[in-house]
Amino acid sequence: MPTVHNVPDGAADMLPGAIPINPPALFFRTSQPEQFQQLFQDHFYVACEDGCTIREFLCEQMHVCGDYTQRRIQTVFLNGHPVDDIDTAQITAGDTVALSSAMPGLMGAMMRSNSPFKQMRDTITLQQKATQQDSPGRQCLVRMRLFNFLAKELAGLFTDNGFYIETDVFQHFLTRQEPVLEGVLLDGAPMALPWATPPKAPMIFVKRTETPVAPER
Amino acid sequence: MDKIIRIDVGAEGGPKITTTPVGEYAGLGGRAMTSCVVSKEVPADCHPLGPENKLVIAPGLMSGSAAVISGRLSIGCKSPLTGTIKEANAGGQAAQYLARLGYAAIIIEGQRKSDDLYKVVITKDAVTIEADNSLKMLPNYDLCDKLKPVYGDKVAIISIGTAGEMLMSNSSIAVTDPEFRPTRHAGRGGVGAVMGSKGIKCIVVNPEGTSLRKPVNEEQFKAANKAFLEGLKRHAVTGQGLPAYGTNVLTNILNEAGGYPTYNFREGRYKHHADISGEAQAQLEEKRGGAGAATHGCHRGCCIQCSGTYYDKDGNYLTKQPEYETVWAHGGNCGINDLDVIAKLDYLDDNYGFDTIEMGTTIGVLMEAGVIPFGDAEGAIKLVEEAGKGTPLGRIVGAGTATAARCYGLEHAPVVKGQSIPAYDPRAVKGVGVTYATTTQGADHTAGYAVATNILGVGGKLDPLTPVGQAELSRNLQIATAALDATGFCLFVAFAILDQGDTFNAMVDTINGMYGLSMDGNDVVELGKKILTWERDFNIAAGFTKAHDRLPKYFSREPLAPHGVVFDVPAEELDKVMEF
Ligand code: SF4
Numbered sequence: 173m174p175t176v177h178n179v180p181d182g183a184a185d186m187l188p189g190a191i192p193i194n195p196p197a198l199f200f201r202t203s204q205p206e207q208f209q210q211l212f213q214d215h216f217y218v219a220c221e222d223g224c225t226i227r228e229f230l231c232e233q234m235h236v237c238g239d240y241t242q243r244r245i246q247t248v249f250l251n252g253h254p255v256d257d258i259d260t261a262q263i264t265a266g267d268t269v270a271l272s273s274a275m276p277g278l279m280g281a282m283m284r285s286n287s288p289f290k291q292m293r294d295t296i297t298l299q300q301k302a303t304q305q306d307s308p309g310r311q312c313l314v315r316m317r318l319f320n321f322l323a324k325e326l327a328g329l330f331t332d333n334g335f336y337i338e339t340d341v342f343q344h345f346l347t348r349q350e351p352v353l354e355g356v357l358l359d360g361a362p363m364a365l366p367w368a369t370p371p372k373a374p375m376i377f378v379k380r381t382e383t384p385v386a387p388e389r
Numbered sequence: 390m391d392k393i394i395r396i397d398v399g400a401e402g403g404p405k406i407t408t409t410p411v412g413e414y415a416g417l418g419g420r421a422m423t424s425c426v427v428s429k430e431v432p433a434d435c436h437p438l439g440p441e442n443k444l445v446i447a448p449g450l451m452s453g454s455a456a457v458i459s460g461r462l463s464i465g466c467k468s469p470l471t472g473t474i475k476e477a478n479a480g481g482q483a484a485q486y487l488a489r490l491g492y493a494a495i496i497i498e499g500q501r502k503s504d505d506l507y508k509v510v511i512t513k514d515a516v517t518i519e520a521d522n523s524l525k526m527l528p529n530y531d532l533c534d535k536l537k538p539v540y541g542d543k544v545a546i547i548s549i550g551t552a553g554e555m556l557m558s559n560s561s562i563a564v565t566d567p568e569f570r571p572t573r574h575a576g577r578g579g580v581g582a583v584m585g586s587k588g589i590k591c592i593v594v595n596p597e598g599t600s601l602r603k604p605v606n607e608e609q610f611k612a613a614n615k616a617f618l619e620g621l622k623r624h625a626v627t628g629q630g631l632p633a634y635g636t637n638v639l640t641n642i643l644n645e646a647g648g649y650p651t652y653n654f655r656e657g658r659y660k661h662h663a664d665i666s667g668e669a670q671a672q673l674e675e676k677r678g679g680a681g682a683a684t685h686g687c688h689r690g691c692c693i694q695c696s697g698t699y700y701d702k703d704g705n706y707l708t709k710q711p712e713y714e715t716v717w718a719h720g721g722n723c724g725i726n727d728l729d730v731i732a733k734l735d736y737l738d739d740n741y742g743f744d745t746i747e748m749g750t751t752i753g754v755l756m757e758a759g760v761i762p763f764g765d766a767e768g769a770i771k772l773v774e775e776a777g778k779g780t781p782l783g784r785i786v787g788a789g790t791a792t793a794a795r796c797y798g799l800e801h802a803p804v805v806k807g808q809s810i811p812a813y814d815p816r817a818v819k820g821v822g823v824t825y826a827t828t829t830q831g832a833d834h835t836a837g838y839a840v841a842t843n844i845l846g847v848g849g850k851l852d853p854l855t856p857v858g859q860a861e862l863s864r865n866l867q868i869a870t871a872a873l874d875a876t877g878f879c880l881f882v883a884f885a886i887l888d889q890g891d892t893f894n895a896m897v898d899t900i901n902g903m904y905g906l907s908m909d910g911n912d913v914v915e916l917g918k919k920i921l922t923w924e925r926d927f928n929i930a931a932g933f934t935k936a937h938d939r940l941p942k943y944f945s946r947e948p949l950a951p952h953g954v955v956f957d958v959p960a961e962e963l964d965k966v967m968e969f
Pocket of ligand 1: 687
């Protein structure tokens with residue numbers, strides 16, 4: 173059985189899988205969303221319908237669909253377990269979903285969904301996990317990781333959709349990567365990054381907008 | 390490639406060079422050549438550093454031709470680290486040049502008669518050897534600096550650093566890259582010590598006046614080579630992933646899978662993995678810029694270019710782009726999350742002539758033993774420097790992981806047959822554990838790397854829906870890899886030839902066009918089997934039994950976080966791998 177609530181790396185303090193209530197919201201404009209790729213390879217959070225399959229989550233909720241999923245997303249992990257069938261693997265609150273394009277070498281081949289070498293990693297492959305979600309269909313929080321090309325290619329989509337991130341992790345990202353962001357608003361008030369005093373809340377909501385107007389979330 | 394150079398270092402009156410026709414070894418290249426010569430000419434029970442052992446250096450079958458990505462060099466002997474037969478493989482310019490000069494192999498044999506250190510020079514007109522004691526104890530970069538004004542930078546150098554001279558069990562043989570830097574290493578198994586035991590410091594290979602080898606069937610060769618190149622470019626991994634991120638792109642994946650050995654194989658995930666991932670490395674290299682920063686080939690003619698050049702924050706050359714296994718060995722395995730430190734360690738390894746995997750795992754063991762704490766970057770640098778200088782502690786470090794663990798009384802020595810386990814934890818990915826346990830080479834991830842099993846149809850086509858035994862999978866992979874290692878093609882073509890049948894056929898046709906043959910997949914399989922049989926028979930004669938084809942017991946006893954898995958492939962299954 174997979175460990176459902178295994179959320180290391182700085183996220184340990186938050187209640188796994190619960191969407192933060194009215195977190196501080198940061199909005200900005202940028203024509204270079206790929207600046208977020210280093211953050212996205214580490215982790216971020218998005219809202220998801222509890223109990224949906226990975227395909228439903230990607231396609232219906234995140235709008236990552238069809239040919240792209242087939243061609244580009246070659247390796248999928250759910251809570252660190254390689255997934256062979258995204259139509260049966262279900263996401264529940266607090267899960268971690270990681271996506272990668274095709275990877276080199278035997279290890280890369282082995283980790284791919286439905287690899288001819290999947291037998292070689294069968295002790296860690298995702299087995300059908302029992303669905304025990306309390307309220308199927310409710311919105312929950314899922315931890316995401318996007319690796320290599322996907323972090324670059326999907327950065328625009330995920331920044332447009334909006335994502336949640338621990339305030340201290342985002343602060344670390346801002347200091348280290350110094351992304352160029354324009355028209356930055358924090359809870360509707362203009363501000364300059366890096367901020368002098370970060371919000372106190374443990375988590376913030378981050379979203380790219382076309383205009384510096386707070387959108388719905 | 391119809392000649393062999395034999396260097397008898399023990400001849401009366403000083404080392405003697407003979408050039409002979411290739412004879413019974415005709416048609417062999419790379420690993421097929423090294424393993425055939427070692428199995429036929431080296432008594433399996435000899436001491437690896439004794440006069441009976443031989444060092445065999447062989448370009449691949451396709452090296453020196455216009456075939457893309459064909460410049461890999463094989464170096465074989467009885468290994469001082471494992472006591473088994475050994476083939477270590479390197480990029481760099483030497484394979485292409487040796488092949489263009491017409492040499493299928495260099496065989497260094499005999500017992501050195503003095504403490505003199507020798508330099509061999511190979512040109513189109515002659516092969517000469519002379520004592521040059523001014524080269525003694527020069528690290529590889531310093532050696533190249535000294536040789537450059539004499540021979541220019543259009544030659545290739547095959548050399549040992551101080552580790553090889555001190556006959557350390559962890560010592561590599563360096564090969565210069567297109568920029569005349571000693572960055573490409575036949576790393577594993579202590580091959581440098583065997584070269585050192587023969588008193589040879591370096592081999593200068595000068596291709597001046599030579600040209601590309603001509604194919605027997607030019608038209609077939611050209612068309613196949615074009616299709617092979619097109620196939621490699623078309624594939625997402627060989628055409629995009631490897632050039633953009635290099636092999637270190639595997640860090641995030643292995644970490645996510647919980648198979649990234651951390652703190653001397655104590656855990657399966659490293660919390661700072663994102664700091665040292667291929668993605669972070671590529672971004673840093675791009676930001677710092679410089680020639681060949683994120684994309685670079687280890688030899689001319691490589692069309693994948695998985696390598697790069699690592700510059701420091703001020704734009705000064707530091708080392709070549711460290712590979713995944715190096716970043717892991719010195720990074721997560723030792724709790725070091727600073728790419729600049731890892732690059733510095735990579736440079737020191739190359740300079741003194743150490744295998745980066747063996748060095749990283751040795752430091753991991755010393756960290757567990759409390760010699761320095763996990764995460765101690767300065768301490769790690771100091772340990773490599775001590776090893777390169779041969780201090781008493783440095784001698785332990787340079788002797789490799791198994792010896793270091795023995796010296797400090799640790800059970801936790803992640804080794805098989807004395808060679809350290811690389812960057813994939815066999816408890817999480819047990820299929821690779823089967824290969825570590827059973828390969829003829831000691832723990833070696835590349836031994837079962839050529840993922841062309843489906844196309845080769847070894848033991849029947851693999852149906853993804855039908856469970857196949859671990860033994861069978863590992864055997865098929867090891868056979869395919871052995872064959873590929875004979876060609877001189879880089880193992881990284883494996884991904885494209887797995888996915889694209891036409892690319893596999895183009896590769897085989899390139900060989901057919903070059904030699905006027907009509908080989909098919911079955912012949913490739915037969916070649917792979919033949920190589921493994923030579924190697925296995927040598928190891929049996931050297932005293933290895935099935936009992937040696939095992940992982941250390943603690944991998945079956947101590948669960949690996951986060952998945953809590955142990956290595957549970959039964960011994961009977963392991964014993965089936967070499968049954969063919
Ligand atoms: S793919 Fe990488 S290792 Fe292989 S030949 Fe090219 S640069 Fe060298």
